[in-house]
Amino acid sequence: MSVSRRGFIAGSATAASASVLAACAGEKDQAAPPGVPSNSEPDHEPLQEAIVAFDGPHQAGVETPTQADLNLIGFNLKGGVDKAGLARLMRLWTEDARELAAGRTPLGSLEPEMNRWPANLTFTVGFGERVFDIAAPGEKPAWLHDIPAMTRDELREEWGQTDIALQICADDPVMCAWAMRHMTRAGGDYAQIAWVQQGFMNAYGAIPKGQTPRNLFGQVDGTVNPYEADEYAEQVWNEDGSTSLVIRRIAMHLDEWEMLDRASREEAVGRTLADGAPLSGGDEFTEPDFGATDQYGLPVIDRNSHMARSRPDANHPEQRFKRRPYNYNLPPAPGSAELSDAGLIFIAFQKDPDVQFTPVLQRLDEADRLNEWITHIGSSVYWVPPGTSADGKGDKFWGESVLG
């Protein structure tokens, strides 16, 4: 099915006809490389045929390019669910998620019509501390604890730690909703919903392929992400295929932000709004020059800009991780003068939050200029079990290495 653009143009009309699908198709289940992509190439595979592999050494939904729709569910275990119960839940969830992601109908599902076009549906499960307390206290990773309190935190219990997190993403909101209903119903004997965080990013094909999506501040968000396999191996994947998931719910005070002019917005971030290039010049992926000064000898990039504070410490190159943020934009609370209840569901994957994530958060908490317009209102941390296989190579179900 793979056909190079050159081969396509040189080929016969019949071959060209047969490869319309190929011409419309692109890479899948792989992070897009950095660069400035073309804006008119029809380089997306038709959405009806877009399927992300469920099984593999790692869970999907981590390296997978951000889909349009997110249903992120925090579950707490029901009373009396022990290690054996946890294993049963994970076994049935794995089997059902595998079917749904492939566009097949899970055992016992009465809605085959709703499951037909998965639209890049992915599931990613994470275990909170309590799963280890119940099932394998001795195996709990040292970093699996609350993110330390930050001075500016205004955390709300309603968005706090849960026993399990299940990230469901798809490029079709109907599929995403349907998959959530199926999984919550299927797991209903074992786990109940504590919270649901619903978010969105750009629709499949809505922005040029490979372009970094923007948050509701208008900023490109995710520039410094890993892109290549060796970067993922360094930053994200443990040897057994596991990783960690940190979820921060960050309210964004858009009404105030939108009163700023563009220059003030760019100063707060340290990047241009137009293309995300550092204010010291170049393009989105150019290294910033923090030594650059303007005509008055003042630094071009504010040392407390979001970009400057969020970069790895010069002596700590390990402070990198995969950002996979989603926007939320809910109706304003009744009686509120705000135009919307908006913000970011900041989702981060890394080997060790204590080493890679929290130091960055502390630097931001201390002096990020963006702090004036954001408030962290939720926080939770999970261990993300290795990927699965249907043929007995490795874990057959989520968390088998801990629960099996």
Place this chain on the structure above:
Amino acid sequence: MSVSRRGFIAGSATAASASVLAACAGEKDQAAPPGVPSNSEPDHEPLQEAIVAFDGPHQAGVETPTQADLNLIGFNLKGGVDKAGLARLMRLWTEDARELAAGRTPLGSLEPEMNRWPANLTFTVGFGERVFDIAAPGEKPAWLHDIPAMTRDELREEWGQTDIALQICADDPVMCAWAMRHMTRAGGDYAQIAWVQQGFMNAYGAIPKGQTPRNLFGQVDGTVNPYEADEYAEQVWNEDGSTSLVIRRIAMHLDEWEMLDRASREEAVGRTLADGAPLSGGDEFTEPDFGATDQYGLPVIDRNSHMARSRPDANHPEQRFKRRPYNYNLPPAPGSAELSDAGLIFIAFQKDPDVQFTPVLQRLDEADRLNEWITHIGSSVYWVPPGTSADGKGDKFWGESVLG
């Protein structure tokens, strides 16, 4: 750019290459015709190039094929806004919506990057009774009043009538959110948000082109819609290009519904779940045979099935209208045992709700078998002004014929 499939296959490789875009493209801003569409044709125009015309004899967002994302906003006028103020609001909203829908940057907007790819963005404005009370009491349509109370209604004030409704739809959730922020901010001196109803349907390209989308009961929803221009002329568009908008918020009790087997679900609806065909046979668009009986002499289609009750009365063929429903699937209320707070934002367009809409609603209220699993919790009615033009042909801004 238009190229027939036959011409495409017969053409030269170079021509074929040039028309990849055409081959990927399809019709736009036009309801798909009934029929069983092919499932593998890449017949969608690339989403990045998908723009729905803003100006025209009618507002967009009525005939427009349902987009993925809905932000439907109910506004109430601020104190002291008179006819002149209403005209100023509509003039500025029309100008801004026209720019946003075209992928241009409205005057005073500081976010050109967020407005670049409209993704079939449409805006549809409606006036509640109070706009006429303020601006033109003598011109208020006779039907512009609350939908009469139904015996089963459990209407909540929070989803009730407002002065203005603004329906924003797009195939990119970021664009849809952004357009809502722009419009609510732009209108902030004149109108404040009373409610926001957020909904979703299938993503652009996620299901076969022209296929009727499904609601969260798994039913195809919208089969009996108008498709052709003469049907729209008969059912929807008044001679001046105006129409009416009825919004019913309908909670769907999915947890109970999902306990039914497929046969029970199909009996309640009167159609098969597989393809929406009447239980008396044929395909989705086959006329149902209410006289058909089974081996025991019992009717194949229950007389109180949703399909039977919702069809036009045999003596009243005028009981037809355009349905443009959106699903909602919100997190369960805190403490609720339900899996989600789900339902339908039922949006209907017709010349005269008293004649076309309410009689159908009354028949459903009386005996629809679906009533066991649904509750109407919101209701409002609006006059939808004619379309606009940028070149002085007809209304230059929304509602000019009433406010000008």
